[in-house]
Amino acid sequence: MIDQLIEKIKKTKAPIVVGLDPMLEYVPKHIKTKAYARYGKTLEGAAEGIWQYNKKIIDAIYDLIPAVKPQIAMYEQFGIWGMQAYEKTISYCQKKGLIVIGDIKRGDIGSTSQAYATAHLGNVRIEDQEFSPFHEDFATVNPYLGIDGIKPFIDVCKKENKGLFILVKTSNPSSGDFQDQMLEDHRHLYELVGEKVAAWGMELMSGNYSDVGAVVGATYPEQGQALRKIMPKSYILVPGYGAQGGRGKDLIHFFNEDGLGAIVNSSRGIIAAYLQDSYSQYGPEHFEEASRAAVLAMISDINGALEAGI
Secondary structure, three states: OHHHHHHHHHHHOOOEEEEEOOOHHHOOHHHHHHHHHHHOOOHHHHHHHHHHHHHHHHHHHOOOOOEEEEEOHHHHOOHHHHHHHHHHHHHHHHHOOOEEEEEEEEOOOHHHHHHHHHHHHOOEEEOOEEEOOOOOOEEEEOOOOOHHHHHHHHHHHHHHOOEEEEEEEOOOHHHHHHHOOEOOOOOEHHHHHHHHHHHHHOOOEEOOEEEEEEEEOOOOHHHHHHHHHHOOOEEEEEOOEHHHOEOHHHOHHHOOOOOOOEEEEEOHHHHOHHHOHHHHHHOHHHHHHHHHHHHHHHHHHHHHHHHHOO
């Protein structure tokens, strides 16, 4: 699967992924009003508003980017109707030719981990038929239960040609509470996890890169540089661009010398761009045009930094 993502990155010249992490307050009033008129001010009405909001943004940006990353919690909060909006969003993005990274951050063991892997990347057999419940192309996974939590995902990825991004060094301020802890051999815990990801990834190679990638936050460029060396064949998903402070000049060390090896995520900086002063001229009636402008600015920033080698 990583080879397909790389192909799309090369085609679009955009090493970015847009996080489809909608909050209800991001959705313009005219969309919510229409959704509520149909389904009431209910969980179903809210989920309909989220879906229509996503659809407009996808229509505006799909030709510019290789991938999207819907964050499942933003849909789960609206119950079963939110999960239906999640699946509709995935299906619509895939029909538009986009790679979908399901940001599910699952991490468990045994049959539970197997069920998560099946639900998001595999197929459920019901009697003599198989069904693919959420059918993402990649999923994010928490590694802190060890190989017992990872192996079921790797097994499904092998069978279905799917991929993973495993949490290694996350972008949140308190990530260091655990991830930065120093081990007896003078390595940080995140470095040990990075070594494990590199080893696990050797089972799933697609050309020069593995289908097992890593999540490393843009807010920690020095750690990113160290982890790039530890995981030379792992693609790095880099959250934290824009709203969390990351900029193109901070990110070049996440990439390899071939200009590949990383894909940078922006969520609210894109999907809620119309709420920023820089894009306020678009207004809520043209929020999707603001999102397109923000995507173009992000691509220019990252590619400019890579070309300059800052």
